[in-house]
Amino acid sequence: MSRLEAKKPSVCKSEPLTNETVRATLSVLKGVLTSCYGPSGRLKQLHNGLGGYVCTTSQSSALLRNLSVTHPILKILTTSVQNHVSCFSDCGLFTAILCCNLIENVQKIGLTPTTVIKLNKHLLNLCTNYLKSEACGCRIPVDFSSSQILLCLVRSILTSKPACMLTRKEIDHISALILRAFLLTIPENTDDSIILGKSIIVPLKGQRVTDSTVLPGVLIEMSEVQLKRMLPIKKASALKVALFCVSLSGDFADTGEGTVVVSYGMSLENAALDQLLNLGRQLISDHVDLVLCQKVIHPSLKQFLSTHHIIAIDRVGVALMEPLSKVTGTQPIGSIGSVSSSSYGIVKELCSAKFGSKHFFHLIPNEATICSLLLSNRNDTAWDELKLTCQAALHILHLTIKEPWALLGGGCTETHLAAFIRYKARNEPESILTDDGCTQAELQLIAEAFCSALESLAGSLEHDGGEIVTDMKYGHLWSVQGDCPSVVNWPDLLSRCGCGLYSSQEELSWSFLRSTCHPFAPQTCLPHKTVSPTSNLIVDCLTAKLSGLQVAVETANLILDLSYVIEDKN
């Protein structure tokens, strides 16, 4: 029974950002996110009082998914970050923290939202143009002829997720695996357009991390008994495969809207089974060696096939259908009548494999762009984190192949960008203020807020009480160990900058990040010799970071622009 109830009027609040509680919750959220940021970030354990398992993570995607925020403003922030992460899989925390920083900094200034938004937009354009331009001093080209930068990219992603609980050696192992899995999905002989394949992540929980491996082709999990029954496979040459997407259990498909009258004594089951056996005979005469079915195969048909030495595997599931059809080159068969000979495919080899306690059928293709990545980690939560990280890394590699550039990581891009903006705003304000309405003083204020948002973002990479300094030539980030003596020889204390591109032996001068320093022009145009093969760089994906920057500024603008919140309390 439905209950009618009059709708309650909504609650309308004005100027939500001036509210003290909103500010407090925003800063709490920022605190949570900031403490997770970077390789030395702290982990968060998420309990749900109502049940479910405990999640240990430092990733934005897992964190925000499990975190429930109530205030609409926070909701906007978190959904916008989540949407970004679902598009790019990376730079989620970067986006969220930058957005919080911007909102906080701008509120301190007290300019009208109109000018703030306009200027933020100008500064964002300045940033994106700079990052896309040739002169950009914080991006490096990705060279696909060597695996160096790609490996750096994957390793940077893995190191920035401390909840995976990997040692240095394990990180090296996993990043090599991820890169190999990615390379296996690239087709060998390409025409004009490349269609990348897919890597399927197969869980292997409870094993050592170094047991993880990559195999070409598809793995189908099954019980040991089943496997024993089917093996050994005698055939040495390639196997002929039929892949069915209809049910082979003899059930009756759609009969239409009218009624079907079955006369007494007639057995539809027998009729259906006859049809199935006919199909079986056809398969035998076509010399099929392996029958795969998405749904269920009738036991009689199974029996019939196995007596003729045909391996039948059913209940494959819809998720594996596309990879299977790619690996074997079959067309999924939708008919239980005649089967066209063009729908059959071929597998190079079929063997059994055992990883840990699990048994698999392994379909090895001649050449295909499908591979299986067997991932193992010590416990469930760490495995979940590792799986998310691997997916993110594979996605990032995809994005990098589309746009072969990488940004310097480790906070160097942020400090460099901040130095660049500060210099531009001070020395060439006319180029930023293209249209009317904003004064140069306003620009100075907003540029300072924008830069300090970027710098404090870079600074939040440091969690162990260390100090952050920046050099006055490249604008990179250097971190100093905590409790250092006050007057020291800087080059001795610092070894390499955040991204690892420059060493401290280059006659540089440093200043503290949060101190007021004279704006300088950071050196653009990277020298070409930079990436030596041994150098261990930290790099980020350009596409993801650029979009993260844009989303962060746009979301901050959106939140600053709010003048009312109408809450529907029904």
Add this chain to the structure above:
Amino acid sequence: MSRCVGPGGRQVLCTKPTGEVLLSRDGGRLLGALHLEHPIARIVVACVSSHLKKTGDGAKTFIIFLCHLLRGLHAITEKEKNSWISENIQTHERHWKNCCQWKFISQALLMFQTQILDCIVDRYLSRHFLSIFSSSAKERTLCRSSLELLLEAYFCGRVGRNNHRFISQLMCDYFFKCMTCTSDTEVFELVDDCFIELNVGVTGLPVSDSRIIDGLVLHRDFSVYCPADGDIRMVIVTEIIQPLFSTSGSEFILSSEAQFQTSQFWIMERTKALMKHLDSQNVKLLLSSVKQPDLVIYYARLSGISVVECLSSEEISLIQRIIGISPFVLPQASSWYAISNSALVKFCKPFILRSKRYVHLGLISTCTFIPHCIVLCGPVQGLVEQHENALHGAFKMLRQLFKDFDLNYVKQTSDQNDTSNPLIHKNSRESNQLLKISNHSIQKPHHDIVVKNGDELEKTQAYLKVHSNLVVSNIELETYIPCSATKPTPTNTFQIDDTLKYLSSEKNRIIDDYELLTDNNLTGNSKTENTRVEIPYEYLQVTKISRTKSKLPVRYKSLDLGTPQSYHSSSMPAGSVLPVGGNFEILLHYYLLNYAKTCQQSEEAMVSTLIANALLGIPKILFKTKKVNYSFPQIYLRTLHALQTNQLMVSSQAGLESVIGKYQLLTSVLQCLTKILTIDLIISIKRQPQKIYDQDSEDEL
């Protein structure tokens, strides 16, 4: 509400009980989200939403204007009440008296809206109208820069201020990509009706990634995708292709197992044959509104036919509207004939947006709409929806703008044939004969209206000279058609004595007759029997004609409209616009006050001043945030001064807005106000609303 109005307005965040977050600056949406309780407020909200449904613009202005009107009314009644207190009337009685008075006012308002408003708009305001069509060519071409200005002004008030320029550029691009040179309002109708199908929302990307895509994007993925080159034909099906055992209402009797097997075999063969047949007809794409069985999919794949299933009925109807084919009907018998209901497709390929797959079709349009899609990106769903709604609203606004709007107002007109180009046409040999009309009311300006016959051969210009004499409330229609020798000159005079008995039927008749005469005139001149009736409406354009107090009208062409333009009778021409920034309101205010001064009846004057003052509330809010130089009193004085000295108005802001939208807004507000004022008691009922069974609906069943 006032904080969201205009370019300086800010966003409002709405949350729903389901947890959705919505960003909006759309007045109608905000009003709906507020869930107001007061019955009067609900009437207002209902009025606003019905207004929005029609025009897609002006909800916030609606509320502000209404508010000011009510305040003004209150002030008037307060004043009168004070005088009544001395008469010592009982409270209850006073209430009734109050109501009577309100009703009286509401009648006056209604009268104002139906009679005076149109006349003022037409006679005075239309001089200030600009047009978004550039008239350099014979054809009515749209001026891109003015459309940009118009859209920018529109989006200023609708989307966040950091995005409005980008969105208006996007819309402008979209508009010009979709339009062909022969496109007409039908395009707007199509886009307006099917807007949901014509855009794709993507969350998680920055707004600047939004773009326009050639062709149509269907919100589905291919069930089967077979890449095909060259000539691709497609068919639309709305039923399951595979024959089934029984259809509804029939019975299928299975008597033996062999029969069952043969019938299944027959079904299979039949499906296979059908697919082969489609393939042989070069059909490579099958669009289906239902889910097809596995068998169909399988055979489609074998024949190399791509299949898209489960399309919504809206998508199907949009495709049908664009390419004009009807769904494919399955052949009943075994006779195969050529498939007529197929259409050629330029391309069809999968389209991946943020790891979601869509179908991208390049349709070849048979109507004037060239299919394009908008991909709208934004960090959150709320923002994408806001942009989507704003774009939809903009199309509604344009749809209204591109229509002529007939005003219920007929003037005393006199036609005259004028030959501006005597060399071209011999018929136009009569010299520039100016009709002498004795103008009795000198303070009333002459209104010159120029009709330009858009025929390429003839440059005949007919100056319709209008002389209005409303003070005496007489409307005379005098039509002199001094035509060439072939036609007699009909002279008709209509006289209606009393404006108050101005029935609509009579009005229509007069307008009809008038059009007829014009028609005669034109056909007489051109001797071509084409659709000349349409011409005056097709080529309507506005001239700014200076108001002079002399008897001979001096015309000058407005600066931005180079060639002589035409104007015709009492209809608002399509595409007339005014600069933004409260120009419409200030102008109307000025003319209403002028009118009120000349009014004899007191309540008419009262109503006009009331409305005039309320109108000023809108620009007051718009200029609230501006610097000293642009503050409201400054602008107001400057405009009034310009009006009095017959100068051209200098607009401080770039941007245009639709006059028709404004006009409709005004009438909607007045109607809403009369509705409110006629209510005298609110009876609240605490019972559950009882279901009212509609008797008509039963009859229909």
